[in-house]
Amino acid sequence: MRVELVCIGNSRGIRIPKPLIEQCGFGDSVELHVEQNRLVIAPECPARQGWKEAFAAAGSSARDPLPFEALPPNEFDAEEWTW
Numbered sequence: 001m002r003v004e005l006v007c008i009g010n011s012r013g014i015r016i017p018k019p020l021i022e023q024c025g026f027g028d029s030v031e032l033h034v035e036q037n038r039l040v041i042a043p044e045c046p047a048r049q050g051w052k053e054a055f056a057a058a059g060s061s062a063r064d065p066l067p068f069e070a071l072p073p074n075e076f077d078a079e080e081w082t083w
Contacts, residue, residue: 016041 001020005012016026024043031042 001017003014003016005014024041026041026043029044031044033040033042
């Protein structure tokens with residue numbers, strides 16, 4: 001489908017026909033990015049979408065050592081200190 005660019009202040013824009021908006025599932029806002037010299041318009045993703053599933057798939061981190069626990073002791077560890 002060919003559409004004309006329209007002037008919007010100092011910018012230019014396009015009008016997206018209603019059937020395409022409905023087909024793509026666009027709401028009041030969309031995500032824009034460029035892929036291989038092409039402008040991609042995608043439905044807006046809610047913040048943190050998919051995080052719950054990703055954390056569940058990662059499993060428990062209780063058995064993973066903390067990064068500093070894997071380091072050998074140094075002279076700072078040997079000194080007596082208080083908070």
